[in-house]
Amino acid sequence: MSDTPSEPGDTAPSESTRITRREWLAMLTLSVGVSLVVMDMTIVNVAVPVIIEDLGLTAAGAQWMNAVYLLMLASVLLAAGRFGDQYGRRRLYAIGLVLFMVSSLGAGAAQNQETLIAARFFQGLGAAMIVPSTLSTLNATFQGRARGIAFAIWGSTIGGMVAVGPLIGGWLATESTWRWAFWINVPFGLLALLGIAKVLDESRDTAMQRGTDLPGLALSTLGLGGIVFGLIEGQYYGWWRQESGALSPVPVALGVGVVLVVAFVVVERRRTRAGRVTLVDLGLLRFRSLRYGSIAALIVALGEIGLIFTLPLLLQGALGYTALETGFLVLWLAVGTFLVSGATPPLVARLGQRTVIRVGLLLEVVAIAGMALLISTTVSGTTIAVLLFVYGAGVGLATAQLTSVILADIPVGSSGQASGLLTTVRQLGSALGIAVLGGLLISALESRTAEGLNAADLTSPQQDAIVALVHDTAGAAIPDLASDPATAPAAQVAADALVSASRITTGVAAVILVGGLAATLALPALPADRAGGRQGVDAGRASGRSRRPARS
Numbered sequence: 001m002s003d004t005p006s007e008p009g010d011t012a013p014s015e016s017t018r019i020t021r022r023e024w025l026a027m028l029t030l031s032v033g034v035s036l037v038v039m040d041m042t043i044v045n046v047a048v049p050v051i052i053e054d055l056g057l058t059a060a061g062a063q064w065m066n067a068v069y070l071l072m073l074a075s076v077l078l079a080a081g082r083f084g085d086q087y088g089r090r091r092l093y094a095i096g097l098v099l100f101m102v103s104s105l106g107a108g109a110a111q112n113q114e115t116l117i118a119a120r121f122f123q124g125l126g127a128a129m130i131v132p133s134t135l136s137t138l139n140a141t142f143q144g145r146a147r148g149i150a151f152a153i154w155g156s157t158i159g160g161m162v163a164v165g166p167l168i169g170g171w172l173a174t175e176s177t178w179r180w181a182f183w184i185n186v187p188f189g190l191l192a193l194l195g196i197a198k199v200l201d202e203s204r205d206t207a208m209q210r211g212t213d214l215p216g217l218a219l220s221t222l223g224l225g226g227i228v229f230g231l232i233e234g235q236y237y238g239w240w241r242q243e244s245g246a247l248s249p250v251p252v253a254l255g256v257g258v259v260l261v262v263a264f265v266v267v268e269r270r271r272t273r274a275g276r277v278t279l280v281d282l283g284l285l286r287f288r289s290l291r292y293g294s295i296a297a298l299i300v301a302l303g304e305i306g307l308i309f310t311l312p313l314l315l316q317g318a319l320g321y322t323a324l325e326t327g328f329l330v331l332w333l334a335v336g337t338f339l340v341s342g343a344t345p346p347l348v349a350r351l352g353q354r355t356v357i358r359v360g361l362l363l364e365v366v367a368i369a370g371m372a373l374l375i376s377t378t379v380s381g382t383t384i385a386v387l388l389f390v391y392g393a394g395v396g397l398a399t400a401q402l403t404s405v406i407l408a409d410i411p412v413g414s415s416g417q418a419s420g421l422l423t424t425v426r427q428l429g430s431a432l433g434i435a436v437l438g439g440l441l442i443s444a445l446e447s448r449t450a451e452g453l454n455a456a457d458l459t460s461p462q463q464d465a466i467v468a469l470v471h472d473t474a475g476a477a478i479p480d481l482a483s484d485p486a487t488a489p490a491a492q493v494a495a496d497a498l499v500s501a502s503r504i505t506t507g508v509a510a511v512i513l514v515g516g517l518a519a520t521l522a523l524p525a526l527p528a529d530r531a532g533g534r535q536g537v538d539a540g541r542a543s544g545r546s547r548r549p550a551r552s
Contacts (some may be wrong), residue, residue, distance in 0.1 A: 004229075007093040010403035012462045019146050019149065022199050023142065023146055023150075024141075025195060025198070025199040025333045026195070026199045026200055026358070027138075027150050027153050027269040028195065029143075029192055029196060029199060029200055029486040030093075030134040030137055030138055030150075030197025030200075030220070031134075031153055032132060032188055032189075032191060032192040033096075033097055033129060033130045033134050033189075033192050034135075034322065035092060035129040035161045035188075036100065036185050036188060036189060036192075037073075037100070037130050037131055038161040038165070039124075039161040039164070039165040039168070040104075040123060040127070040165075040182075040185070041066075041069070041165065041305075041430070042161075042165035042166050042167060042169070042308060042399075043072065043168055043169035043181045044065065044066065044178075044181055044182075045066070045165075045166055045168065045169065045309055045330075046166045046169045046170040046173065046312045046323050046326045046330065047169045047170070047172070047173035047178040047323055048065075048066075048182055048309075048312055048315040048474070048476070049176050049312065049313060049317060049323070049473075049474075049475075049476035050173045050178050050312065050323055050476075051065070051116075052334050052474060052476040052477075053282055053473070053476055053477070053480075054178065054474045055086030055110065055112060055113055056109070056112075056113070057113045057116070057473075058113065058472045059438075059442045059471060059472055059473065059474040060233060060236055060282075061113035061116075061117065062131050062230060062438075062474055063232045063309075063434055063435060063439065063442075064117045064120075065113070065116055065117055065120055065439045065519045066120075066309060066434050067228055067232060067434045067435055067483070067486070068117055068120050068121050068124060069120045069121075069123055069124040069437075070124065070427050070428075070430045070434070071125025071224060071225060071228055071427075071428075071431040072121055072122065072123075072125050072127070072128060073124045073127045073128045073131070074224065074295050074424050074425075074426075074427030074428040074431060075128075075215070075217075075220055075221040075224055075225070075424075076124075076125055076128035076129075076221065076418065076432075077128045077131060077132060077419045077423060077424050077427065078132075078210070078279050078280055078421070079213070079216075079217045080092065080096070080128045080129045080132055080133070081132030081133070081420050081477075082212070082213075082277075082279075083129075083206075083212070084132060084136060084202060085130070085136065085204060085423065086203065088202045088204050089133045089136045089137045089140065089202070089203050089204065090133070090137065090196060090200045090201065090202045090203070091131040091202065092129050093129070093133040093137065093196060093200070094132060094135060094196050095123040095129060096125075096126045096127070096128070096129025096130040096133065097129075097130060097189050097192055097196070098121055098125065098126075098189075098193070098195065099122060099124030099125060099126035099162055099195055099229035100127060100130060100185065101126075101185055101186050101189040101190070101404055102122075102183040103119045103120070103121075103122035103123040103125075103126060104119070104123060104182045104183065104189075105182070105186060106119035106122070106183075107119035107123060107182040107273040108179035108180065108182035108183040109152035109179070112327070114190075118179060128508075130179050131423070132420065135404070136203075136299060137200065137203060138150045138341065139201075140203035141201065141203065143514065150383050152192065152291050157237050160242060164331075164334070165328045165329060166308075166312075166326070166330040166331065167247035167324075167327035167330070167331050168181070168184070168327070169323070169326070169327060170322070170324040170326050170327025170330075171323075171325040171327060172184070172365075173323035173324070174322050175296050175324070182230060185280075187267055190365060190439070194499045201547070210277075210418050211275050211276070211277035212277065213271065213276075213278050213279040215267050216264060216267060216268055216271070216278060216279035216280070217279055217416040219260050219261070219263050219267060220260075220261070220264045220279065221257075222257075222260050223256075223257050223258070223260030223264055224257065224261065224431075225257070225261070225427060226253045226254065226256045226257025226258075226260065227253075227254060227257035227258065227261070227432075228257075228431055228432065229250075229251040229257070230250045230254035231254075231259060231263075231432070231435035231439060231547075232243065232434075232435045232437055232438070232439060233249070233250055233253075233284070234250045235439055235442065235446075235528060237249055237250050237441045237503025238250065238426060243529045247287070254440065262268070262543075265282060268280060268281075268282050269282060280420070280421050280424075283405065284410065284418050287409045287410060287418075288409070288522065288523070289405060289408050289409045289410070289523060289524050290406055290409070290410060290418055290421070290422070291519070291525075292519050292522040292523055293402060293405060293422070293519075293520075293523060294406065294421065294422060294425045295516075295519045296402060296516045296517075296520050296523075297402060297403075297422060297425055297429065297516075297520035298425045298428060298429035298514040299429065299512055299513070299515050299516035299519060300364075300398070300399075300402070300409075300429070300433075300513065301363065301425075301427075301428075301429030302429040302430070302433040302435060302436065302437075302512055303364075303368070303427045303437075303509045303510075303512040303513040303516065304364075304395065304433065305429070305430035305433040305434060306429075306432075306433030306434060306436060306437030306438065306505075306509055307368065307433075307437065307506065307509050307513075308330070308435065308490065309433070309434045310437055310438060310440050310441045310506075311502075311520045312326050312330070312332070312503050313441065313476070313498070313502075314362065314375070314474050314475075314498055314499070314502040315329065315480070316386075316476070316511050317474070317475030317476055317478045317479070317495070317498050318377060318475065318478060318494075318495040318496075318498040318499050318502075319377065319379070320479070321381075324439075327454040329381060329384055329385055329388065330388065332385040332386075332388040332389045332392065333389070333391055333392035333395070334391040334392060335389060335392060335395065336388070336390060336391065336393040336395070336455075337392040337393065337394075337395050337396035338396070339393070339415070340392075340393040340396040340397055343395050343471050344356065344397060344401070346398065347359075347397070348401065348501045352525075353401045353404060353405050354405060354520065354523050355526065356397050356398075356401050356412045357397070357398050357401045357402050357405065357520050357523075358517060358520055358521075359394075359397055359398075360393075360394040360395065360396070360397030360398025360399070360401070361394060361398050361513060361517040361520065362517065363390055363393055364391055364393070364394035364395065364396065364398065364513050365394075365396030365510050365513045365514055365517065366390065367388070367390040367394065368391065368509050368513060369506075369510040370383070370385075370387050371387050371481070371506045372503050372504075372507040372510060373500050373503075374387070375499055375503050375506065377495055377496065377498055377499055402520075403422065405523055406418075406422055406523075408524075409524065423478050424541050430494070437505050437508065437509060438474075440501075440504065440505050440508060441474070441501050441504075441505045442471060442474050442501075443506050444472070444497075444500065444501035444505070445470060445471065445474070445475055445497055445498050446467060446469055446471040446502045447496075448496075448497035448501055449466070449467050449470050449471070449493060449494045449495075449497040450467045452493035452496060452497055453466060453467065453493055456489060456490060456493060458490065466487070466490050466494070470494045470497070470498075473497045475494065478494045478498065479491075481494065482495070484543075506510075
């Protein structure tokens with residue numbers, strides 16, 4: 001590895017195939033950072049009911065706690081990646097890691113939902129600096145065999161952390177405190193900082209066009225923020241009018257958000273024609289693989305992350321699972337993903353990448369539709385585990401191959417922007433999934449609880465109080481209601497309402513994933529798909545080796 005600034009991939013390749021101790025430590029340093037970012041996407045989900053109870057978090061607050069993290073990661077990622085390319089990737093990694101650790105301390109110490117959401121906002125900002133800087137550093141630092149191993153480790157780290165995040169979060173929330181779900185980032189972050197100082201060299205792209213697209217960054221961030229705000233807060237402020245009769249801020253936020261996103265598209269196209277720096281080259285969408293693949297990726301992320309957010313609420317609120325038991329159940333999703341990974345290459349050789357993607361998405365649809373049909377207050381953990389296993393197998397088949405197909409037609413020189421755009425689209429889909437499916441779950445929970453309590457022997461004020469409590473805690477208060485004999489019948493009504501709401505939500509998630517599956521029908525054929533055999537796969541792999549690994 002070089003001690004001087006360099007362009008991506010200009011480090012001289014080593015004659016030896018042996019990976020040095022310093023290179024192993026560099027891989028570990030980069031993997032630790034991205035693992036913390038990915039783990040914080042999922043580690044909090046199973047602890048949400050516990051956090052709601054401890055902090056008095058509202059249902060909207062619970063949604064914002066996750067959505068704002070993903071929204072900032074999606075909004076700033078492209079700009080942050082460009083900043084690192086210009087001014088130094090190691091520098092950006094260190095800055096992002098420090099911000100991530102400080103905001104993790106703030107999130108763990110939060111005493112109210114406002115502080116927690118603000119800390120998650122800055123966590124997302126730090127995460128947006130970490131992700132592109134780690135991948136770009138891998139691309140600039142390693143060559144030959146070491147590069148292949150480095151990228152494999154980086155990708156495996158992401159998959160592993162998605163899997164173990166819920167389990168760690170459930171264990172901490174059950175055996176210690178949910179606050180350690182955030183504080184755990186600090187000791188590992190310090191180890192990564194030590195690695196940055198000792199084994200990482202600075203690198204930058206000295207040939208790239210200088211400058212920053214501040215208008216694009218402002219328009220995209222504010223526009224997406226307005227849309228997510230409207231989707232989350234619509235059920236609280238009212239979609240058009242508030243209870244007082246005043247105009248709700250929701251239609252204003254949605255309208256302004258849409259206008260700003262349209263303005264972002266117009267501004268980016270004008271800047272591209274003028275030869276100025278842009279946040280993203282929207283001209284890349286002329287490539288059919290990226291255009292339709294991005295639609296599929298957004299829809300799939302919306303369905304997947306929305307489900308992972310709502311499922312723990314059902315398991316703990318209505319079915320009586322602890323946070324740790326919830327983590328173990330969600331782990332079956334990761335088991336399915338891991339076990340199917342070994343079967344993916346021969347399936348691609350036999351069926352082609354597009355078909356494997358569609359088979360994977362079909363498995364996801366079947367699993368989620370099965371959950372919508374089978375969920376009840378008496379459903380067994382084994383049934384849920386089997387459905388999550390099938391769902392995980394679908395994720396394992398679809399996700400990696402979808403990325404490969406999407407970037408297949410992109411010129412090498414544009415691969416960095418294309419992969420950055422794809423990552424941004426996925427994070428945006430994740431944030432929208434929490435907003436859309438989370439909002440649907442809570443809205444249906446409120447209406448079904450109110451309907452069920454109408455037949456109960458309760459006064460109107462008592463009914464209103466229970467409905468408000470169940471709504472504001474997204475069902476987390478149901479176990480407490482069940483423990484009191486006076487409110488146990490109402491708790492059963494609320495549990496049934498949560499099951500019913502979950503059926504609706506998972507059914508909608510299945511329909512959304514069908515939309516993602518439909519989008520893949522427009523994906524272009526690759527050599528492997530056209531040849532339909534080993535020869536085509538080998539050709540595709542050879543083509544992939546000729547490309548420089550893309551920056552995400």
